[in-house]
Amino acid sequence: MDWDDLRIFLAVARAESLSGAGRGLKLDAATVGRRIARLEETLGAKLFVKSPQGYALSEAGDRLLPHAERAEQAFAGAEEELSGIAGQLSGQLRIGAPDGCANYLLPQVCARISDANPGLEIQVVALPRVFNLSKREADMAIAVSRPTAGRLTVQKLTDYHLSLAAHRDYLSKSPSIGTKADLRAHRMIGYIPDMIFDKELDYFAETEAEVVGLASNSASVQMHMIQAGAGIGIVHDFAIPFAPGVVRVLADEVRLERSFWLIRHADDRRSERLTRFAEALGQGLRDEVVRLEREAAQSGLAPP
Template sequence: MNWDHARIFLAVARAGQILAAAQRLGLDHATVTRRLTALEADFAAKVFERRPTGCTLTAVGEALLPIAERVESEMLRAQALLGGADLRLEGTVRIGAPDAFGTYFLAPRLGRLAERHPDLLLQLVPLPRTFSLSKREADLAIVLERPQHGRLVGRKLSDYSLSVYAARAYLARTGPIAGRADLKDRTLVTYVQDLAYSSGLDYMDALAEAAGRRFECASAVGQLEAVKAGAGIGILHDYAAATHPDLVRILPDVRFRRTYWLAVHADMRDLRRIAETDRFIAEEVRACRAQFLVADPAPGARSGRVARR
């Protein structure tokens, strides 16, 4: 199989559009179209149904996809073994992360890795969504559940906790909150339930029935900013809330514990730029592990129990 044709086929299969694949590859639309046509001529069959809305794999394309991915994996191994660029830690590493972890933890730290390796281009994508490592949407991904499917390798980064917070100014304006009964006239700032991409984000029910109103925001960063601005109370990441002294932890018996996992595709983990970035993230988390879990309430303060869901 012609590798140049195969990599273009993979880019279009993953992007779903010729234009998006061309932009990702740094090629023009005509070049990508021409090479796809050459690939189809080699196989004497169509690999995509090309429509105005995008490209869909045909049955032949579906059969070709895992073969092209194996070719890609072998090329990556060859690059790791023979490529001088990889030895110099040169190239791009895209890191997919939940927006809270990406914004409040990774963003302030990744600059040190970039400074250490000037030819390494780091791309941090802190979005409230999942990333497909198999489709190469990211090289590394921080996820909320241990990878169970495909050729993905995952290792535990750290447990982390979430608690209920309100802004000091909000409490001064609306009165103290001593228990759930005090929530009946309050607004709960929470996520948009049908946009939650992981069961690990399911913690709204703990307070939704007690609160009088809800303000839903799909972004964890947006939720924190809304609570900080006095829009209501919210369940926030403790390590993120700790950086804002104007936030007060309330309802100490309502706690949640979750886990961050670091995932990488098995074919990518031996590339030095991937392995070095993986190692850097793991070491940074290890050094700051105490920040991810707040101490349990003192004995006798409410139930003192960490909620696990």
């Protein structure tokens, strides 16, 4: 048995299909299938059970999985040791993040990390859902709530704030807003109720608004709707500096606090490379939230 066989085994276990594993490995599905069959013959055990839903690990595959993951960590550690240049990070790292963080925070933070580590390739995957680190969809993920299950390590990154906001053009032609009750006369912008993937994103319990008139599963799309003068919504304070003309509304009555959490696979805690990157990412996010929220506070409020 060699590492290349285990690498293919891990890819199929995570993708649960030959074609999905092949895309990640840049191999055709037939080649992946032959390599798995060869590994099964070498071990004298079936590693997968094929069904209409895909390839699921057999009992023998379940037993092999932790050993393959440890081998993966060992090879990654050797690569880190040999490829580092004067303490710099290198190679490819993928971060999963909710789209608000991915759109308004990570571009600046990752740019600074890249400047300090020219050999590092950072990939940001922005999806409005929770990432599956066990399937290695990402090396680490940022979430808006702390997970309570799975073989994970979790670190709080930073608190952040959200406020009601609207564009000045919308406010100039709409009924005035002095209390939360006045929001009932306005078009509200928010999440699609049945597509809210985390309870921390259910913001409208904090207001007296009754109906969301425009909705999206994306925080950045909601901000674009607000910037277009379509209505009022709850937005990240750190996003307001990117939206000229958007101002906070009822800031003394509606201001939410949430947190970002960094999630890593438990086996990755031994990786110095991932730990160093996580430290740089965390510090960068904390600094950027403080800077942008300060700018948002200085940009002014809607008149009562």
